[in-house]
Amino acid sequence: MALLSPLYSVADICASWGVEDVIICPGSRSAALTLAFNRNGQFRTKVITDERSAAFVGLGLAQQSGKPVVLICTSGTAVLNFAPAVTEAFFQKVPLLILSADRPPEWINQYDGQTIYQSKAFGKHIVKDYDFPADYTHPDAVWSIERQTNEALAHCRKGPVHINIPIREPFYPLPEEKYEGKGRYIPFAKFSQQVQLAEEQVKEWSEAKSILVAIGQNTKDLEEDLARLVQDNRVILLVDVISNVGLEKKITSHDLFLSQSGSKFDLLVTLGKSFISKTLKQFFRKNPPRVHWHVEEENNILDPFQSITVRFPLSTTDFLKALPISEVSTPSDIWIAEEKKTKAHIENFISKAPFGELKATATIFEKVESKEVLHLGNSMPVRYGNLLQGFLKPQIKVYSNRGTSGIDGIVSTAIGQALGTEQRVHCIVGDISFFYDSNALFAAKPKNLKVYVIQNGGGNIFRIIDGPSKQAELEQYFITPQNRSAEHLAKEAGFRYYRVSTQEELEDALNQKEDVAALFEIIVDGVEDAKIFKHLKSSLIL
Structure with missing residues (x-):
């Protein structure tokens, strides 16, 4: 040997x-x-x-x-x-x-x-x-x-x-050595079993007059099971943009209207991993449901809403198949009117808004085709994405690094996704995040990758969240202003480069459908963007 x-x-x-x-x-x-x-x-x-x-x-x-x-x-x-x-x-x-x-x-x-x-x-x-x-x-x-x-x-x-x-030396095989690499494979047996809910949980489900099923970060295909679930008229779905649920009957605008809602559900069911929406988490911490089920194959109790009453250590698919669906139940209309009015408000607001990050994100969303991949950077891109779910076509796979929600590695992750699929991969990333991970451009250049850098001269989220936006040190210690351009990096790495600063320029650039790796540097005004974002939220009246 x-x-x-x-x-x-x-x-x-x-x-x-x-x-x-x-x-x-x-x-x-x-x-x-x-x-x-x-x-x-x-x-x-x-x-x-x-x-x-x-x-x-x-x-x-x-x-x-x-x-x-x-x-x-x-x-x-x-x-x-x-x-x-x-x-x-x-x-x-x-x-x-x-x-x-x-x-x-x-x-x-x-x-x-x-x-x-x-x-x-x-x-x-x-x-x-x-x-x-x-x-x-x-x-x-x-x-x-x-x-x-x-x-x-x-x-x-x-x-x-x-x-x-x-590994001890020598590290390299001798010229006469043959490559012999047959290893002992020890597979794990596969088995399946039918999941049945306990009698107490069947009773809780059956007696609930209103049921909210909220889905956090998820990459599994749940369409068939959820389509069956919503046949029960008591059930309302709420999803984040990274939930990857394409059904039409769902709540997507909760980030805007929840602060004005006092409605409560009899039963809350949470599926998937983390939720983007801080508003959603704060709502249920203040307004806990009577019963909260959480479903996840995890031994730890993950309870960001601080309201779990029962946890199910099951796969989401097994759990959904085990639910007893009632097709003759009385419909629940909680949050339906708020959702309809909020979606109309968002669409009307964006149609009249000046060019900026909000409008640019909506425009990019409209250009992403079904079955393509969208990767949303942390900080503002994923927050805008959560508000603008209604602009996305069905069957778009949406990812974001929300495990730790850091700004590092966003472009690198999107490159990995582009290497793993023939579909176009669209990555929307802030300027600070992009420059932090700029080495990624030299790791690979997949021709199906499109990177959109929101160039607002710094960490604009700090102009929007309450704490730092009110401090005298805002610009120097939080925004950390920068005046770099992505142009030379993009060209050195062999990416097609577009610089856009108006709605017309953005639409013209997005209409270029070349089969090459491309980087779009979108120039916006961070101060104005912060005002637009705050006005979008404050101008909603239910």
């Missing part, structure tokens, strides 16, 4: 588990892993030098495919640069398998180069972590490596998993 064969078997086991994509960050200590996955022949490999950007590209690929994506890096601080994306994956439960090459343990803290404490590097932000043995010659070590690899891939169903791999 060649010295590095046990590491080659890791690649074979990953292929058996259905892994298709591997992101490789170059390094010498990790050479055996790089060669193993490249020579295996069953993977799409992508080489990216910036580990922070690389990990977010992997995140986007995994979001798009739903399958584990392997991230490979060398020893030292390289693995720490994966941390922001791994943390995002942890809170979104996105499958990543991190393989970090390391020095043998006796060399840690001995002034040896590229040597840090890598074991358990991600702390609590990892589903599971493993350490391979440092020597591979004994059969027990080979057994351990193969067992841990299979177990790690099984745990990947719930989010990121880290395997730290000590």
